[in-house]
Amino acid sequence: MRDAGTLIGLIVILAVFGALVPGFFAERNLINILQQSSINACLALGMTLVIISGGIDLSVGPTAALSAVISASMLVAGVAFPLAIAAGFAIGLACGLLNGVLVAHVGLQPFIVTLGTLSTYRALALIYTGGNPVLGLPAGFRAIFNGSLFGLPLAVIIVAVVALIAWIILKKTPFGEYLLAVGGNEEAAYIAGVPIARTKIAAYMISGLLAALAAQILIGRLGAAEPILGNLWELDAIAAAAIGGASLMGGKGSVVGTILGAVILGTMRNGLTLMNVQSFYQLLATGLIILAAMLIDRVTRGRG
Amino acid sequence: MRDAGTLIGLIVILAVFGALVPGFFAERNLINILQQSSINACLALGMTLVIISGGIDLSVGPTAALSAVISASMLVAGVAFPLAIAAGFAIGLACGLLNGVLVAHVGLQPFIVTLGTLSTYRALALIYTGGNPVLGLPAGFRAIFNGSLFGLPLAVIIVAVVALIAWIILKKTPFGEYLLAVGGNEEAAYIAGVPIARTKIAAYMISGLLAALAAQILIGRLGAAEPILGNLWELDAIAAAAIGGASLMGGKGSVVGTILGAVILGTMRNGLTLMNVQSFYQLLATGLIILAAMLIDRVTRGRG
Amino acid sequence: AADLAPLNSDTEKDRIDWSQLEAKFGAFPKLPDGTKAGAVSKTLTNEYWRSLGEGYKVFGDRVGVPVVYQAAQSEGDQLGQLTIAEGLVTQGYNVLLVSPQTDSNLQPIMEQAKAANVPVVNVNDAVIPQAEHYVGNVQRDNGVRVAKWFIKNRPNGGKVAIVEGQAGVYASVQRTDGFKTTITEGGKFEVVASVPGNWDRQTSYDAATNILQQHPDLIGFYANNDGMALGIVEAVKAAGLQDKVAVFGTDGISDAYASIRAGELTGTVDSFPVLTGEVALETALRLVAGQKLPRVVATPQALITKDNADRYSGPDARKALLEDAAVGQ
């Protein structure tokens, strides 16, 4: 199995924290880890599809913020939940669409396009709210994303479903094949009749949609939507995808790996907090663990 | 000329601000723009070499911070200037060496390696200083980087010299060819006997060295070294290189273009500030101008 | 600037309380014609700094002085802030009010402004060692006040946790230290966790969840700002512990007041940014008029809880603070 390396990495990290932190393996804590990984996992799934298509999406955080503040202000204004949520999703799709069009039709570099929209979307969110958080989300809305099912937080279940869908997309649908082909050899994919532009645009739109979903989960949990929400999310999402085996050169990536990557990062943060590691050392541990996870992956997966 | 697109972009931006801001073309202000662009230009030059080699260096900010606090604490402890500066440079080289070894010998993805060292180096700088700035740098040291020559700030002149050296390296030396070859077609370069690993490592070490140089210039200017210095520098440096025509796929990039890119970003900040544009709108303008610069470049340069 | 000792705004002897300005230096003086002030602060993404700008504007309008107020794009943007400040110097403002990102990133401004003969007032938070004038509160005191609340209201002691701001940032270090030192003095309280929240609501929420799960008997949180505190409040509610765990923030943003009134956030340390802005501009303009003021002008802060929230908000806040000052609190 291709994701064995990532799995081993996760097991090692779990074992280390299990040994160092009493109560680490308590059911409650494991659920915490999943819940805390869920938002990053959600973003990282979209990121994985974009990375496979040979791109990158640095604008996920601001996309989430824009979607969050617009949904939230509609909710506060009394708009019906489904409509407000749909508007948030539409914003996510629109942000992804713009990224995708600039990459696929205009032919700009993905890194730079999304670096530009990173600032642009953030600015729009700030301007729209005047920099203030949107508070007072209706309890009913919060309940949607805050509930739990079979003892698992709903957020975790939603993201699990998303992961399943992403897995199906990648493994079982033409679109998945197209993503892998476009990222693997764009010229050949073109000759073989793959709709290059549509495939890329769809990847960015999914990434935007999942950023919007992450935003809904988050504002449900926090009860407020801030225009500065999602700062540096892109780095966590990229790290999760890369730890999970995605190659930033395109054409390669795995849904299972990405989920494992997100859980590795979540576990680490949880474990370090429980150990009350001082903030400078947490930062150090974060850096070292990203490197270590890549090394383990490298060793178990072998060259290429 | 390959950099014509970037130059046109710069001219357009200069013209717009010149028309809108009285006194924009005052000599003093133009010198300000150069001075304010110099640190980013310095980093962006190293970044350009790394990008040409097919990599990326996200760790430049923390590398600069680590180099800064170590030089500074030696200076405060009374160590001779040349020694303290040399130590700072050595730190930069060492940081680059670690990045390079992990990329070239271990074969990890550059984005992830430097994402990991981004946290690691920052943490080391924080731990080393306990989070406190190092204050009270000797006036003699500050004079080195703060002087001016022929009416130009020394920092600008230093960076101009660095740019000239980088240009010579890229255009005239075997190492420059190796960089282009490694980034352009690594397998072909290997078969031709290009020392792949050494070339990549050297690129990261130069990037680290230039980050250290930027750090010295900055602490000379500020009179203090802070462990949190250099936050988000990597994004500006990458943006400058990309606006200047570097391709994040490797094998392509230009020293002149990168310098123009850094000046475009510097001009924009300067002009927007002089126009008193509110910070949210400045952010918006930053995003839009990055996109516009890429579009202009795209249109004037044509496909590929 | 070499003759000035590096400033420590918390301990500097040459200081005056804001309430004494008028008493000691008389009514607001007449200014030279065309006086204009330039101000730069950390970031507008935080309500605190927007309120400070509001204070500048309120006072500027009152005395007929135009104020240009700018801010960097994010809290980490040190060079961007320097660029802005340099722009203000070149544009010929008569006085500068700066709230630097760090202790040193605006250092060059001090020199350029001196050369241009423009007074500079360092307003709050990070402290430029060479600053000749500082207006603001005592950062460390934020944490101290919260610690004192715990000592007074939770006499039996217990476990408390701190959620810090960005690693290495001055305000974060000082507030954390003030709280930690004060609360552990008596030996009754134990700081079981002091973890980074990076000024981020979500990070703080997750950190609080983990801490609560490990220490269900925790009695309180102290957060270095209000955004993080509001995230912690949600985590406490989600854990069903809102009756047992007290949560404190810092800054006194409007959302914090709302939450305090709603009985969710236990309290915050308000440092009255609007008032601070007014005082800072007043100080700056008095300097322009040629008055010689002490190096530090101290601005007020107060621990806000449900009991006194109304007293410190609304139109009477200034009066309340003057009363506080009069009793020497």
Place this chain on the structure above:
Amino acid sequence: MSPRLQFAGISKLFPAVRALDDVSFSVGAGEIHGLLGENGAGKSTLLRILSGVYRPTAGSVLIDGQPVTLNNPVAARAAGVAMIHQELQQVPRLSVAQNMFLGHPLTRGGIFVARSEQERRAAAALAAIDPSIDPAAPLGSLKVAQRQIVEIARALLDRARIVAMDEPTSSLTPSEFERLAKVIAGLAREGVAVVYVSHKLDEVFGICKRATIMRDGAVVGSVDLAQVSEKSVVAMMVGRELAQEQHRAHATGVVRLSVRGLASATKVHDVSLNLNRGEVLGIAGLVGSGRTELLRLLAGADRASSGTIEIDGKAVRFSGPRDAIAAGIGLVPEERKREGIVPLRSITSNMALASMGVFAPRGVIDHRRLKRVAAEKMKRVNLRPFLLDRPIRLFSGGNQQKAIIGRWLAAGTRILLFDEPTRGIDVGAKAEIYRLIEELAAEGHSVVVVSSELPEVIRLADRVLVMRDGTVAAELDRASLSEQAIAAHAIPQTKMQNGQVHAGSSAGPQARQ
């Protein structure tokens, strides 16, 4: 005296594949030694070991009797080995001369690259084969054939003791080969040992005295080429006799594709042609005559600037290959690695890429059906090794080509456009591909074959169009088909008059004078 080059018991294992199995033979100084075998026989792998790219699992290489360690390309070069790789190994953004000196540039004072000196020497090395190539031009601006010549010239720079050539002429025309043959003979006179790999048996018979024949990673035997017939060598390569098949026509009178006045912005002008059901239409012409561009227009890969295309009497417009595929047209491209395959994906995925709609009728891929069809199509094209889930990049060129052909079979394409279908492909596979093309025609498919190998065109085509300078210069039916007739129409008149038939550089302005 010990031979210049000796392979002693070389084996090479890749994961799941034994590429070489105890290979031993030797090549004397001054000898030009042919190395023959089908696709995947292990020729390239052996030469890559010789040039230090791969390390052998077992066995050793001896030069002048001394065992040498060839751990990397630099070591191999130091040991006196120069190699021309099957896949072009070049950096498009560097100049021709920079590419030729890559890895060991000439310097001034050890610091600066001596560009003009490099360019002078590069020009000297290029002169022997194609003096029209500008050593200062960016390599990316060259045509494939010219790039291959650069690759050859680079190997000549080295003054090596051993020169290994892995399919050096796959993109070259016969006249360019003749120049190369002279160069190789010159090397041999100087005592260089040359190992020459080619699927073009006439070339090997033309310049080699002896040849070693490989099959499935092992040596079948070494032969004295003067003593054996082509037929028996082929039999050794493929392990059976290949019947020499004759052309069989299946063309009907029903027009399927009709093109009128087709032109592109650049290379194609006013091309009109008809293609019938069951017909195999050959297109011949010199390199650069616009054949590839014409096929790309027909396949929708490039946009036509004017002209009409009708299929079964209905006018069609293509805004991309997708439209052409929907209309039943599929292109088997010339540059397989760049335009054909998705290297990391499996044979099955590569095959299915153009017909995803077929395999996913309800949006989800029917993997059982996909597997079945893949197995069936790959059996039909005789994929070897028969590992459908293996990434295609691990297959030899011929087998990659088979998968691409399978792609269009699976997509139900009715009009197949082959651009140099057997470039770099061995005799056995070649015969299989010829047979496939005929079967397709017999089933009613219409086929266009662009080829620089005239025997191939003559073997396959019912009718031949000769292109010159971007347009159709002549149409030849089977009765009037001969190599001489094709050449007469393909070569621009000015050149005929000058008596210098030189195809390699004829794409430039001089061809249009």
